[in-house]
Amino acid sequence: MSPRLFLHIMSVEARTKMSYRVDFWINAVVGFLASFGLMVFVWSAVFRESGEVRIGGYDLPTMLFYFVAVILYGKLVRGPQLQGAVSSDIYEGGLNRYLVFPTSYFLFKYAQNLGSLLPALMQLFLFGIWFLFLLDLPPDVELSPLTVLMGLVSVAAANLLYFVLLFPLQCAAFWADNVWSLSVALRFVSGLLGGFLLPLSVFPEWSREILVWLPFRFLYDFPVNVSLGKIGVLEWLAGLGLTLAWAAVIGLVGRAVWKRGELQYSGIGI
Amino acid sequence: MGRYLRLYGYFLRFSFSKALQFRLDFYFRVGMDAIWYGVNLAFFGVLFQHTGALGGWNYDQVLVFICGVFLSDALHMTVFANNMWWFPFLVNHGDLDYYLVRPVSSLFFLSVRDFAANSFLNLLLAVGILVWAIARYPQPFDAASLVVYVALLLVGVFLHYVLSLLFLIPVFWLHSAHGLREIYFSFDRFTSRPHGIYRGWMGRVLTSILPFALIVSYPTSVLFDGVTWQVVVHVLAATLGVFLFMLWLWRRGLRAYASASS
Numbered sequence: 001m002s003p004r005l006f007l008h009i010m011s012v013e014a015r016t017k018m019s020y021r022v023d024f025w026i027n028a029v030v031g032f033l034a035s036f037g038l039m040v041f042v043w044s045a046v047f048r049e050s051g052e053v054r055i056g057g058y059d060l061p062t063m064l065f066y067f068v069a070v071i072l073y074g075k076l077v078r079g080p081q082l083q084g085a086v087s088s089d090i091y092e093g094g095l096n097r098y099l100v101f102p103t104s105y106f107l108f109k110y111a112q113n114l115g116s117l118l119p120a121l122m123q124l125f126l127f128g129i130w131f132l133f134l135l136d137l138p139p140d141v142e143l144s145p146l147t148v149l150m151g152l153v154s155v156a157a158a159n160l161l162y163f164v165l166l167f168p169l170q171c172a173a174f175w176a177d178n179v180w181s182l183s184v185a186l187r188f189v190s191g192l193l194g195g196f197l198l199p200l201s202v203f204p205e206w207s208r209e210i211l212v213w214l215p216f217r218f219l220y221d222f223p224v225n226v227s228l229g230k231i232g233v234l235e236w237l238a239g240l241g242l243t244l245a246w247a248a249v250i251g252l253v254g255r256a257v258w259k260r261g262e263l264q265y266s267g268i269g270i
Numbered sequence: 271m272g273r274y275l276r277l278y279g280y281f282l283r284f285s286f287s288k289a290l291q292f293r294l295d296f297y298f299r300v301g302m303d304a305i306w307y308g309v310n311l312a313f314f315g316v317l318f319q320h321t322g323a324l325g326g327w328n329y330d331q332v333l334v335f336i337c338g339v340f341l342s343d344a345l346h347m348t349v350f351a352n353n354m355w356w357f358p359f360l361v362n363h364g365d366l367d368y369y370l371v372r373p374v375s376s377l378f379f380l381s382v383r384d385f386a387a388n389s390f391l392n393l394l395l396a397v398g399i400l401v402w403a404i405a406r407y408p409q410p411f412d413a414a415s416l417v418v419y420v421a422l423l424l425v426g427v428f429l430h431y432v433l434s435l436l437f438l439i440p441v442f443w444l445h446s447a448h449g450l451r452e453i454y455f456s457f458d459r460f461t462s463r464p465h466g467i468y469r470g471w472m473g474r475v476l477t478s479i480l481p482f483a484l485i486v487s488y489p490t491s492v493l494f495d496g497v498t499w500q501v502v503v504h505v506l507a508a509t510l511g512v513f514l515f516m517l518w519l520w521r522r523g524l525r526a527y528a529s530a531s532s
Contacts, residue, residue, distance in 0.1 A: 030452065031453075034457060034460075041469070042317075042324075045321075046321045049326075052321075178292060178294075181298035181299045181302035192312055192313065202317075202320060
């Protein structure tokens with residue numbers, strides 16, 4: 001696929017997503033405040049009732065900063081509403097038109113996925129700037145233009161990783177009559193094991209040794225800690241390399257599943 | 271009443287025969303919910319590695335609470351959730367006409383018509399987990415507390431349904447449900463944490479105007495603090511208040527409904 005076509009698909013998808021302005025603001029304001037508010041209540045209670053000053057290497061302000069970042073980054077990593085796009089194409093027979101396009105279906109969907117991130121990207125900047133002015137930066141957080149840039153690159157890699165994790169699950173639609181549950185299950189598992197629900201450093205030691213060997217930590221915990229300045233440049237480069245390596249391996253699995261599924265596809269939908 | 275029960279019997283029969291045609295989806299849903307249960311148990315398990323209490327409850331108490339959340343959610347998913355999902359589409363496509371011309375309550379018909387038989391196994395799973403959590407609790411609960419707990423939990427399930435519909439009814443005027451669903455799901459998350467953690471004005475909002483904290487957390491408190499008329503009256507009064515408001519809004523919505531001809 002030519003870069004020009006890729007950018008055009010992204011741009012069309014971004015414009016489509018931005019046309020729902022009321023939804024954008026509701027999603028941005030209420031969704032963010034409710035998610036963050038819940039974390040404030042939970043972690044304030046944990047710190048208050050445990051009497052601890054530091055949990056998993058975070059004091060309360062840094063912990064709350066972690067959740068500001070993870071909620072905003074999370075929307076970018078998962079992307080909105082594209083979870084069902086591949087399976088819908090299979091079920092409704094819409095895949096037919098993509099199969100005759102002189103371009104890769106995977107890249108087409110990935111370009112759409114990137115374009116759909118524009119609302120989440122705007123929310124990141126709006127709330128990120130607002131929080132920086134509103135809250136005093138905790139002493140543990142070393143935010144700088146470099147860490148923000150490194151964090152954003154990590155988020156882009158995390159989005160690719162999530163996309164390739166989701167792709168083979170969506171391709172299960174070639175055989176199964178409904179794959180919505182699989183996408184939701186991925187969201188649950190990655191939320192816990194990736195650091196969306198809890199920073200991974202608060203997990204028990206034995207479980208952290210297992211989590212190191214899984215790809216999920218690169219989805220949330222890694223990009224957020226990069227942005228908070230908790231990860232140095234060399235460690236970041238190694239982490240970024242591992243994220244892309246995981247994406248490549250899982251992408252190959254997705255490709256194999258797609259190839260097998262294509263043989264099943266009847267073209268008339270289900 | 272007998273007519274409604276007979277009608278519901280037909281709904282169940284249709285739903286089970288439909289679910290049996292999509293067996294893989296049936297297994298996927300069981301797996302998905304089992305994962306959700308596991309994720310929540312792990313979440314509180316990890317939190318209690320660092321604290322002895324959360325919202326005034328210890329680990330055993332929170333375990334009973336979260337298993338109550340599983341049961342409440344499973345009941346909602348099985349009985350109401352599919353119907354709530356389709357409601358905005360019915361309004362926007364004018365398909366609500368089909369429900370309005372039936373010789374039964376249109377609200378009843380559209381709220382319970384689609385019984386999610388593929389979530390039914392999860393309901394049994396959730397009951398099993400709750401029984402396990404209650405059985406492993408260090409002190410036995412007295413029978414009165416257990417009866418009131420189960421009764422309030424069922425009231426909580428009804429409250430959950432009323433709240434979910436309340437957030438969808440504005441679709442009669444707004445014609446888009448996406449933002450409304452987002453607000454509902456955002457607030458619904460407050461159901462799955464103990465009400466003791468909510469402080470200040472937000473705590474008051476979550477137990478009165480938007481009583482998400484009453485769905486499971488308040489019913490669970492009767493197991494640990496004993497049955498008090500304040501808790502029972504609070505849950506019942508809030509449920510009745512929200513239900514009456516929902517009915518009022520529903521009637522206003524029907525008046526604004528433009529039907530298929532719009």
